Amino acid sequence: MRGRALVTGGAGFIGSHVCDAYLADGWEVTALDDLSAGKRENVPRGASFAHLDIRSPELCDLLLEGQFDVVNHHAAQVDVRVSVARPREDASINVDGFLNVLEASRQAGVARVVYISSGGVVYGEADDLPVEETREKGPLSPYGVSKLTGEHYLYYYRVVHGMTSVSLRYANVFGPRQDPHGEAGVVAIFARRALRGQQLIVYGDGEQTRDYVYVKDVAQANVLAATLELPGLGSLDDFAFNVGTGRETSVNELARRTAEVSGRELDVKREPARPGELLRSALDVRKLRAAGWSPAFSLEEGLAETYAWVAESEGVESEGAA
Numbered sequence: 001m002r003g004r005a006l007v008t009g010g011a012g013f014i015g016s017h018v019c020d021a022y023l024a025d026g027w028e029v030t031a032l033d034d035l036s037a038g039k040r041e042n043v044p045r046g047a048s049f050a051h052l053d054i055r056s057p058e059l060c061d062l063l064l065e066g067q068f069d070v071v072n073h074h075a076a077q078v079d080v081r082v083s084v085a086r087p088r089e090d091a092s093i094n095v096d097g098f099l100n101v102l103e104a105s106r107q108a109g110v111a112r113v114v115y116i117s118s119g120g121v122v123y124g125e126a127d128d129l130p131v132e133e134t135r136e137k138g139p140l141s142p143y144g145v146s147k148l149t150g151e152h153y154l155y156y157y158r159v160v161h162g163m164t165s166v167s168l169r170y171a172n173v174f175g176p177r178q179d180p181h182g183e184a185g186v187v188a189i190f191a192r193r194a195l196r197g198q199q200l201i202v203y204g205d206g207e208q209t210r211d212y213v214y215v216k217d218v219a220q221a222n223v224l225a226a227t228l229e230l231p232g233l234g235s236l237d238d239f240a241f242n243v244g245t246g247r248e249t250s251v252n253e254l255a256r257r258t259a260e261v262s263g264r265e266l267d268v269k270r271e272p273a274r275p276g277e278l279l280r281s282a283l284d285v286r287k288l289r290a291a292g293w294s295p296a297f298s299l300e301e302g303l304a305e306t307y308a309w310v311a312e313s314e315g316v317e318s319e320g321a322a
């Protein structure tokens with residue numbers, strides 16, 4: 001056994017893949033989730049499950065009893081629009097809830113906390129891409145503020161309490177088990193619509209770009225983050241790693257590739273651009289690559305697996321290239 005890992009948000013989209021990857025790497029895994037968005041069936045059979053809110057006072061008992069080597073924190077309010085509509089709800093989960101996880105980890109003497117931040121929202125709009133970890137921060141949503149705040153708390157716990165931690169700043173993650181409402185929901189939406197032979201809806205000119213990274217590659221970054229050698233002390237960014245591909249993909253290209261993997265002719269319907277939408281985004285991932293991470297999936301391979309999963313979960317035999 002490599003050690004004991006607690007994955008918060010472990011019944012969610014990315015967290016459940018992280019549970020899979022930790023199990024495959026020889027860790028004993030407990031998934032924690034309040035099932036507000038996650039599903040019990042996402043948790044792999046080899047993992048234990050704790051049905052708990054991260055804000056709950058019982059969290060400390062769980063950590064004291066569990067003697068975890070790594071706490072991997074994926075549980076969160078994940079919707080930018082919800083954070084804009086209800087910023088206090090966002091902060092309650094993403095700031096207050098995370099502080100509860102940190103305090104419990106400190107009291108239980110957890111060796112390492114792996115925290116999930118977001119490269120798509122902490123940097124704000126940038127002209128020259130891809131964005132390096134040291135780029136000036138400028139979150140433009142309550143969700144971005146709460147994610148960056150978590151990194152500042154980690155800095156405090158590191159310097160003052162000697163807690164070892166890593167922040168992973170994800171690009172737009174996609175893959176099986178994704179709910180269409182998350183940050184990279186467009187892949188899940190396109191895959192479902194393609195399966196039904198429906199039009200793909202593109203907002204604006206479709207030339208807005210994102211950095212789409214496949215969830216199994218992201219899960220491997222979490223495996224690396226659990227044991228990665230880290231500097232003694234340093235700045236916030238010294239302990240942060242972008243997780244993406246470094247490559248921009250436009251919505252138009254995504255629509256084209258979705259049609260390819262589905263093996264169907266799909267119409268594209270144009271709708272007016274959505275106000276406030278980031279125009280371009282891509283993360284520089286040289287730092288994580290230098291630390292030993294190398295993504296195994298191309299965009300095409302990831303899309304093909306995602307499409308096959310959507311087809312299977314909807315009980316349809318996939319006709320596509322998957």
Ligand SMILES: NC(=O)c1ccc[n+]([C@@H]2O[C@H](COP(=O)([O-])OP(=O)(O)OC[C@H]3O[C@@H](n4cnc5c(N)ncnc54)[C@H](O)[C@@H]3O)[C@@H](O)[C@H]2O)c1
Nearest residue numbers: 009012013014034036037038053054075076118170173183
């Ligand atoms: N999907 C992306 O592209 C992306 C990009 C950047 C960062 N992230 C981050 O990755 C993490 C996972 O996101 P995801 O896309 O898998 O979303 P998700 O909604 O599938 O996962 C979040 C999980 O947290 C659980 N949760 C929410 N509030 C909770 C609470 N109070 N207590 C316990 N559990 C709670 C939910 O039930 C869900 O299972 C989040 O921290 C998110 O901010 C995701």
